[in-house]
Amino acid sequence: MLVIGGGIHGLSTAFHLARRGVAVTVLEADYCGRHASGVNAGGVRTLGRHIEEIPLALSSRALWHELKHTVGDDGGFVPSGQLKLAENPAELEQCRQRVQQLQTLGFEHEVLIDQQAVFEIIPTVARHVVGGIWVKDDGYAVPYKTVTAFRLAAEKLGVRVHESAPAQRIEQSGSLWKVTTPGGVFSAEHLVVTAGAWARELAAQVGEAVPAHPEGLMLMVTHRVAPFCAPVLGATGRSLSFKQFANGTVVIGGKLIGSLDFPARHGEVDMTRLGTSARTVTDLFPHLKHLGVNRVWAGVEAFTADDLPVIGPSRKASNLSYSFGFCGSGFQMGPGTGKRLAQQILGEHSEISLDAFAVDRFDAASPAPTPVFQPATTIPHH
Ligand SMILES: Cc1cc2nc3c(=O)[nH]c(=O)nc-3n(C[C@H](O)[C@H](O)[C@H](O)COP(=O)(O)OP(=O)(O)OC[C@H]3O[C@@H](n4cnc5c(N)ncnc54)[C@H](O)[C@@H]3O)c2cc1C
Missing domain, CATH: 3.30.9.10 (D-Amino Acid Oxidase, subunit A, domain 2)
Structure with missing residues (x-):
C-alpha cells in the first residue's frame, strides 16, 4: 500500500493499515507534519460540526481519549472541554x-x-x-507532537516513511499503481491520497475533478x-x-x-x-x-465547495482512495478518519457511513468555480 502525504491523515491511515498487518510506504513531499497537521491550532472539537461529520468526529474523539494507549503518546491531548x-x-x-x-x-x-x-x-x-x-x-492537543506520535507508532509497525519525496505522477498500469518521485518510482496495488491542499492536483491526474481550493x-x-x-x-x-x-x-x-x-x-x-x-x-x-x-x-x-472532506474510493480508478479537504477542522478528525478509511479499504464493517464524503457527490451539482486565490475573507464557524 502506498500513501501520498505525511500529515495526520496519511500517518493515521498508515498506522491503522499497518495495525491490520498491511505493508505500507508513505511518501511525503517535505517532512511529516510540515503543513496543516503540524502547524494548526490543536483544537479537538466536535462542537459545531456539520451534521454529516458528527458520527465520524465523535468516533475520532473517543480515539483521542485513548491515544496514549493506542499510539504510545497522548499527543499533548487535554480534555479541557x-x-x-x-x-x-x-x-x-x-x-x-x-x-x-x-x-x-x-x-x-x-x-x-x-x-x-x-x-x-x-x-x-x-x-x-x-x-x-x-x-x-x-479539548486540545499539540499538533506536531501528535503527528510525530502517529509517525513513530506507524514506523514501529513497519511502515516506511520517505520524506523529501514528492509524488509527481501517479498512474495505474495493470494491477499496480506507479508513483514517480525525483528519487525513483514506487509501486503498490492500492494508492491512498492524503495530500491535503495538493490532493486535488493528484486526483486531476486520474481525471477526477474535485471542487477544492x-x-x-x-x-x-x-x-x-x-x-x-x-x-x-x-x-x-x-x-x-x-x-x-x-x-x-x-x-x-x-x-x-x-x-x-x-x-x-x-x-x-x-x-x-x-x-x-x-x-x-x-x-x-x-x-x-x-x-x-x-x-x-x-x-x-x-x-x-460544500465544506465537507472527501473520504473514500475514487470513482474514476480502482484501488485508489482519498482523504483530504478537511476545511480547517481536520486535526480532530485524524485518528478516527484514518481508522475508518483503513477499515473501508480492507472491506471491514463499520457503523459509521462515509457516504456523505464520497468524491462523486459534486457531480450532480453544477461545478462551482474553484478559485485558487479567493478574496480575503473570514470563514464563519458553522
Ligand atoms: C492555521 C490552522 C489552524 C487549524 N486549526 C485546527 C484546529 O484547531 N482543529 C482542527 O481540527 N483542525 C484545524 N486545522 C485543520 C487541520 O490542520 C487540517 O484539516 C489537517 O491537518 C489536514 O491534514 P492532512 O493530513 O489532510 O493535510 P496536511 O497536514 O496538509 O498533510 C498533507 C501532506 O501531504 C504532503 N504532500 C502534498 N503533495 C504531495 C505530493 N505530491 N507528494 C508527497 N506528499 C505530498 C504535504 O507536504 C503535506 O505534508 C487548522 C489548519 C490550519 C492551517
Missing part, C-alpha cells in the same frame, strides 16, 4: 436551536448552558456573555499570562477560537484567512485581520488588553 459563547439573546437563541436540532437527531454531546454556568466555567469572561454551548469531552489559515500566539481560561473558547457571532496552554501562552485563531503563495507551498499572515481577531479576544477578556503577541503564522489548508 470546548465552549461556544453567546454574547446576546439572539445568539443564545441560535445556540438553543442548534442543540435542539442535534437532540432531535439523537446527539447529546452539545449542551446549552446559561450565563451562570458560563461564569462558573470561566470566571474571568466579560459580563455581557449570556450563555453558550458546552462540550465537556472536547487551498487557503492560508492564520494563527497567533501571545506571551505568557497567568492562567485565566481552562477550556477552548469559540464565539457564536464572530469568528474566534482560542485556548490557553499550560505554559500560559494563548493561541488565537478561528479559521482566519490570510494569503497564500501556493506554488511556493507557503501561507502569509495579514496583520490587519489578525488585529480584528485580537480585539475579539480583548472584548471577551478585557484584562488581556496589553498582552503582547509573540508569534504569527499561516498554514496551508484545503477547502471543498
